[in-house]
Amino acid sequence: AEEFLRKMDKLTVVGQLAAGVAHEIRNPVTSIKGFVQLLRRDQWKNEYFDIMLAEFHQLESILREFVFLTQKRSHQFEALSIANLLRGVARMVQEEAPNHQLLLDVEEVEGIRLWGDQSQIRQVFINLLSNAVESMPDGGPIRIKALRTEHEHILIRIVDKGCGMSEERLQRLGEPFYSTKEKGTGLGLMITYKIIQYHDGYIHFSSTPNKGTTVEVYFPLNRPPDTA
Ligand code: ADP
Ligand code: MG
Numbered sequence: 726a727e728e729f730l731r732k733m734d735k736l737t738v739v740g741q742l743a744a745g746v747a748h749e750i751r752n753p754v755t756s757i758k759g760f761v762q763l764l765r766r767d768q769w770k771n772e773y774f775d776i777m778l779a780e781f782h783q784l785e786s787i788l789r790e791f792v793f794l795t796q797k798r799s800h801q802f803e804a805l806s807i808a809n810l811l812r813g814v815a816r817m818v819q820e821e822a823p824n825h826q827l828l829l830d831v832e833e834v835e836g837i838r839l840w841g842d843q844s845q846i847r848q849v850f851i852n853l854l855s856n857a858v859e860s861m862p863d864g865g866p867i868r869i870k871a872l873r874t875e876h877e878h879i880l881i882r883i884v885d886k887g888c889g890m891s892e893e894r895l896q897r898l899g900e901p902f903y904s905t906k907e908k909g910t911g912l913g914l915m916i917t918y919k920i921i922q923y924h925d926g927y928i929h930f931s932s933t934p935n936k937g938t939t940v941e942v943y944f945p946l947n948r949p950p951d952t953a
Contacts, residue, residue, distance in 0.1 A: 747791035754784050783908070790912040804838040805846060807831070807871060807879055807944075814850040815869060824864030827854070834871040839879055839944050845920045846944075852913040853883050853940050859906065860887025860938060878926075878943045886937040895930055 758781040765774035808831035819827045839846070857867045868884040890898075897903045899918040904911030921928050925945050932938040 747788050751785075751788045751792060754781065754788060757781070758785065783910075787910050787912065790910055790916060801842055801844075802840055803843065805841050805843055807837060807839045807846075807881070808835050810843065810846060811850065811869060811871060811881065814847055814854065818851065818854040818858065822858045822864075825858050825861065826864075826866045828866055828868045830868070830870045833873055834879060837873060837879060837946065839946065841924050841944065842920075846924070849917050849920050849942065850881070850883075852917045853942070856913065857883055857885035857887065857938070857940075860885050860889070873946070874943070877946045879946055881942045881944075883940045883942075884937065889934040889936050889938055890930075890932040891934050895932055898930060 758778070761774060761777050761781065765771065765778065811829060811831050815827045815829045819825070854867065854869070861867075865886050869881065870884075871879060871881045874880050894905070899914045900911070901915050902911040903914075918928065921942060921944075927943050929941045929943075930938060931941075
């Protein structure tokens with residue numbers, strides 16, 4: 726836990742430094758991308774334009790994630806049905822990943838409510854499930870189970886049978902721009918860590934190379950805001 730907090734401090738500084746930059750760059754990037762798209766329509770086929778557009782796409786996703794990360798505290802906390810939220814996210818990810826089987830078990834938390842920001846909590850599970858999907862390029866099962874712990878926490882466990890991670894890789898999770906993927910941004914987990922911290926939760930990874938990864942996310946229950 727100490728190490729986790731240390732990591733979070735580091736990330737906050739990085740996030741703040743990047744906040745202004747990301748915000749300023751996003752509009753011109755979107756605008757230039759639009760013009761490239763227009764130009765490409767006039768040339769009937771030009772691979773350079775395709776490369777440019779692919780790069781812009783990448784640039785945009787980095788900026789989108791950064792802006793999300795650094796959005797200032799305009800959060801909307803509410804009592805969320807965790808079962809419904811997980812059902813919605815799983816359905817969405819399943820549509821994008823038809824070769825994977827998302828197996829969801831939310832029976833134990835049916836009716837339980839979690840105090841949180843809906844779009845942020847959704848983002849956490851979108852990020853974690855995307856990583857699980859990407860760890861199994863040829864498809865495979867992803868198990869999601871939500872339970873209630875004895876200590877007034879809700880636990881959501883995601884298990885994949887993908888590429889897994891070495892100890893060295895595990896240590897680096899949550900570092901900005903740490904990605905082993907050709908098209909990765911390396912920002913997904915950084916955002917995930919930050920959101921979970923903001924909700925007084927915690928996250929734990931265990932993994933075996935070539936066997937798979939288990940992620941456990943804990944959120945406190947019955948935790949009304951400080952405004953009480
Ligand atoms: P990205 O997905 O853009 O690479 P993330 O921050 O989401 O960035 O993840 C960082 C890195 O952590 C990934 O590139 C991958 O190496 C590793 N990782 C995260 N989740 C998993 C997983 N379920 N299985 C294997 N590796 C993972
Ligand atoms: Mg990711």
